[in-house]
Amino acid sequence: MSAWETVIGLEIHAQLATHSKIFSGSATRYGAPPNAQANLVDLGYPGVLPVLNGAAVRMAVKFGLALGARIAPHSVFARKNYFYPDLPKGYQISQYELPIVAQGALDIVLEDGSVKRIGVTRAHLEEDAGKSLHEGLPGMSGIDLNRAGTPLLEIVSEPDLRSAKEAVAYMKKVHTLVRYLEICDGNMQEGSFRCDANVSVRKAGTEKFGTRAEIKNLNSFRFVERAINYEVERQIELLETGGKVVQETRLYDPDKGETRSMRSKEEANDYRYFPDPDLLPVQLAADFIESVRQSLPELPDQKAARFVSEYGLSAYDAGVLTASREYAEYYESVVREVPAQPKLAANMVAGELAAALNRDNLEIGASRIGAAALGGLVRRIADQTISGKIAKEVFELMWSEGASADQVIESRGLRQITDTSAIERVIDEVLAHNPGQLADYRAGKDKLFGFFVGQVMKATGGKANPAQLNELLRKKLSG
């Protein structure tokens, strides 16, 4: 396995969150009845002409600036010519030689914690095609052109990725970024964010790239990882058994967990790209680009760095908390409730809350515990009303009952015992009831310390203040 090196480049298609299509006034809403959102321009009627949607341009520029990429002051739409029923004009309007965004980069964090820079070759604007429908139409094909003309930003990486994991990390990073920028809803099930993966392998240490296969239309992180891993194994096996990888387009079948050939390079279209004479080149003035730059929100990496410096969080926690803009905003709202406890708040948000959201499959916006309420819980941990352990229980009750931390603590009597004499009383009882263990402990079985802690906690319903308990117990045992 180590004899081979994997080389991956991704082409991510992000559907831009404009209200109307890139070259027509039709709505881009998902899920409308077939062809309800296709006007004469989308249908490619004789005589109609495309008119560029300025909102799509602005979004592309936003993305480019966020990547630190070069924004082309002059970019050109071209026609990509091929026949297909879901492509009404017989060509797709895209950008070819002169894309709007070029030469950017993104940093991803590898499993070992190191940071790797991934080059972004280009990002260009283009229109999506419609889709063919076969189900329920025996002997016929239906065509739904609602999606035809939907604006896409195609983001092309350099072949800098060396494993499926890196590819996923990169794709997640782009996913986070487009959502931060509010230029794409990131909904992968609806196809708003998907990618094609160019995968090849080469002997470790060689310069020359191997022959690549392009896996089309991967619309989940899991599929990206599985498809690439399958493809890498397939290629290595081919090469090791004396075969050759052919340049081709492949499809990933999630049910079978394998990729299979769609068409080979020989069958590939000659797209006959040429500049679209119906559209003028896109000319971007410096002050326009500057105005877009001014409108950029704080980006994920900037925010994470600020969380580290301002709140003293670890890089890992900062990364988790800034994974989405909403998530980071939630965290900061909690911190506003308990400004002295940013770390405790981070533990709660990245720990209990994340687990609960994940378990119930909810987005942060649909959290059953609001930021203010969670702040209330953190406050009670900080002022020692409850222990961290009890806090988990309080959290669950808040989650299921929608009550505040104080209500849960009062109604369930979960207030922590901090009264020294009360804790001592329980310790004495526990020691009196366990003379054998006490003898063993004193004979050198240190591990039994935990046993006594457990017994006291059990007797107090977990409410004894852990630090006090430890201190008092140690005294009693040694006394």
Add this chain to the structure above:
Amino acid sequence: MSELHRLGLTELAAGLRARRFSSVELTRAFLARIERHQGALNAFISVTSEQALQDAAAADRALAAGTGGALTGVPLAHKDIFCTQGVRTTCGSRMLDNFVSPYDATVVARLRAAGAIMLGKTNMDEFAMGSSNETSYYGAVKNPWNPALVPGGSSGGSAAAVAARLAPAATATDTGGSIRQPAALCGVTGMKPTYGRVSRYGMVAFASSLDQGGVITASAADAALVLREMAGFDPKDSTSVDEPVPDYVGELGRPLTGLRVGLLKEFFDKGLDAEVEQRIREALAIYEQLGAQLTEVSLPHLPLSVPVYYVVAPAECSSNLARFDGVRFGHRCENPKDLQDLYRRSRGEGFGAEVKRRIMTGTYVLSAGYYDAYYLKAQRVRALINQDFISAFKSVDVLIGPTTPTPAFALGAKTADPITMYLNDIYTIGANLAGLPAASVPCGFVGGLPVGLQVVGPHFSEARVLGTAHAFQQRTDWHTRLPGGFA
């Protein structure tokens, strides 16, 4: 009022406003002429009599109420390349024989808004590809001056209709000479504006970077009036230019004293018929009498315009015509057995030979491995030609020369050899490649056939081009001559 057709469009508009005759009367008169001569000329693909008379009645009410626009009640015809809502729009092709447009082209909508009445849709070369009108699926148009001859193309129907006064004006389009060449061959006035001056929205595309809508009329003054209503920025066409439209009518009549007229050396080449040249020289003498100064200028790259055009135009056409695939509109073959069969037979049956030739040429020049040698090189030469014109217009105000090398030729004379046919546009293509406004006006006869004089101006100088043509028509009466049998 059987002589109404002899009046020019400007006089007709004035007569309607003065209520000397009604729009219904006028429309009836032209419809009657269309009916009488359609068999001989085949200038129309569709005649919309019923709608025309209804609209004329409405126009009469507006005129009576004094609420009419510049063209209220004036009948005219549209080239069948302009989409007309609810009316068949064929583009001269079997492919669109069954196509009823669900919308109006901007040109059609604007002229309607100005009050014009549509008489019908004029015949044309298939998808505007041709110089003789012989590629039309609906049969060739005949030249009113001699029915054995071609009217020119692709706007042959519009030119013949105006020449025979079946309509006082007809819209037209010009990609390589398709307004000026038939206007010249039929002895009428044709005006192709600057690229971007008139919206292309709703005009079925042939070669998008060259196509430009314009008008064919009896005189430059009439063209000025129609163009003023047609022109202007259209948010639906990104290549239309957001420049105010001057009052072309008001700008007419400026004296030509001191006008610097350039004679293009390349236009007076060995391909130019000697007698045609004679008529052009006579016209130039009149310009001198009008106070213009003649100088010879040269555009060194202009002789390359035909080969450049026949790379660029087919390239764009091959892509523009891809949408005619039998799936959503237009011709669809019977019982396709699969998708490839649907494409092949629908397109194979729907398109004629010349259209197929250009689609194939265009596909070839854009193909991998040929793109640089053909398409890219052609675009570079196109830029040089444009530069040539811009430099020439530093020393002259307009360029004047012949519109075509010869008068009208016989039907069938050039159909066997596309290259000879293409060379008929040798003097007109340059203005398309550079996007310049250009007009053709009648300037005499050779062997009983009209000869066209071409006036080309810098970008957005329509007023100057029309003024230059108008001044000539104030001194000559060639534009008032009617072919025998159509008086």
